[in-house]
Amino acid sequence: MEIVGSKIYQYDLPLAWPLPLKATKLKSRQGLVLELKVNDADQGVGYLYGEAAPLPDFSLESLDAARQQLEEIVSALAGQEVDPESFSCQEWSDQPVYPSVAFALESAIGLPALRADDMETALPVAPLLTGSTADMLKRTGSWSSCWPSAFKLKVARGDGELKPDVYRVRQLLEALPESVCLRLDANRGWSLEQAVEFVHQIDSDRITYIEEPVDTASDCPAFYQQTRMPFAWDETLQNPEFEFSPQTGLAAIVVKPTLVGGIRRCESLVSAARDAGIHTVISSTFESVLGVNTLETLARAWAPREAAGLDTLTAFKQQLFDQPVALWQRLPGAVLQQMELVWR
Numbered sequence: 001m002e003i004v005g006s007k008i009y010q011y012d013l014p015l016a017w018p019l020p021l022k023a024t025k026l027k028s029r030q031g032l033v034l035e036l037k038v039n040d041a042d043q044g045v046g047y048l049y050g051e052a053a054p055l056p057d058f059s060l061e062s063l064d065a066a067r068q069q070l071e072e073i074v075s076a077l078a079g080q081e082v083d084p085e086s087f088s089c090q091e092w093s094d095q096p097v098y099p100s101v102a103f104a105l106e107s108a109i110g111l112p113a114l115r116a117d118d119m120e121t122a123l124p125v126a127p128l129l130t131g132s133t134a135d136m137l138k139r140t141g142s143w144s145s146c147w148p149s150a151f152k153l154k155v156a157r158g159d160g161e162l163k164p165d166v167y168r169v170r171q172l173l174e175a176l177p178e179s180v181c182l183r184l185d186a187n188r189g190w191s192l193e194q195a196v197e198f199v200h201q202i203d204s205d206r207i208t209y210i211e212e213p214v215d216t217a218s219d220c221p222a223f224y225q226q227t228r229m230p231f232a233w234d235e236t237l238q239n240p241e242f243e244f245s246p247q248t249g250l251a252a253i254v255v256k257p258t259l260v261g262g263i264r265r266c267e268s269l270v271s272a273a274r275d276a277g278i279h280t281v282i283s284s285t286f287e288s289v290l291g292v293n294t295l296e297t298l299a300r301a302w303a304p305r306e307a308a309g310l311d312t313l314t315a316f317k318q319q320l321f322d323q324p325v326a327l328w329q330r331l332p333g334a335v336l337q338q339m340e341l342v343w344r
């Protein structure tokens with residue numbers, strides 16, 4: 001496949017409420033959309049898209065740095081032949097490629113090769129509960145479709161106080177059918193003692209796992225030993241030096257390509273986890289609908305039966321687009337015009 005041309009657009013989409021991250025409350029979400037014009041021996045000329053949307057507080061690269069690196073790599077790719085099945089963007093840069101940039105490039109080029117034949121069967125998703133306990137109970141209380149296997153919610157957001165989390169989890173478990181579990185995410189917000197104490201105060205049988213339960217990752221095995229509560233890795237995977245090796249008590253890896261890297265890096269983590277019998281949850285980072293659609297394709301390819309962590313579009317007041325966009329087609333003019341063309 002030949003890269004015939006490329007453009008980079010920038011979006012700025014309002015969020016439905018200020019999104020609490022670590023230090024920041026985000027009112028609008030910004031990101032880059034890469035458009036590649038390609039010529040494929042079988043398909044002819046077409047358009048492929050990728051999204052680079054570093055998340056403030058979570059990504060190490062800024063939007064400007066991502067944009068600059070994306071420009072450098074697409075310049076190097078102009079007129080070049082690439083193999084969608086093995087394309088690795090690191091081969092086109094002297095610098096370590098930022099995760100968000102690798103995700104944009106490798107998903108734009110590699111996604112057609114990963115698309116499953118069956119894109120119709122619904123992908124299971126673990127809905128993300130946000131806001132106050134009342135907001136969460138309102139959402140679960142008016143649940144009208146099939147119950148998911150699990151909901152996800154954040155814990156350890158207070159100032160070290162365990163009580164609010166304990167009450168919230170107890171209330172939710174009481175309100176939900178017995179068959180529904182919770183996935184909790186502490187984002188490394190607890191000490192080992194706090195995490196252990198928390199588990200002792202809840203009905204741990206209906207907690208699938210706690211993502212990053214403790215502030216010191218090397219304490220995870222001790223956490224499991226003292227509680228028998230499975231844990232999952234998210235932040236741990238974001239260390240570029242990280243190499244997968246299974247640990248007792250590790251239930252799942254929560255893979256966020258925008259924060260971990262491109263298809264090649266994520267694929268190697270997913271396959272190492274699979275070999276070790278560890279679950280993979282593909283998860284989003286508040287990307288636009290374009291990025292979330294890409295992540296859905298990856299989830300179908302890598303972990304089709306696992307409830308994916310893709311319930312983040314509800315945070316947007318307005319979506320980049322509402323209609324399905326066919327592969328190889330150019331995005332409609334009205335969608336492109338909503339964004340700023342920042343490079344061509």
Ligand SMILES: O=C(O)CCC(=O)C1=CC=C[C@@H](O)[C@@H]1C(=O)O
Binds near residue numbers: 187
């Ligand atoms: O993983 C999911 O189910 C949804 C996404 C999600 O929870 C997150 C996305 C990005 C940053 C955090 O707010 C949070 C996480 O840490 O997992």
Ligand SMILES: [Mg+2]
Binds near residue numbers: 234
């Ligand atoms: Mg997490």
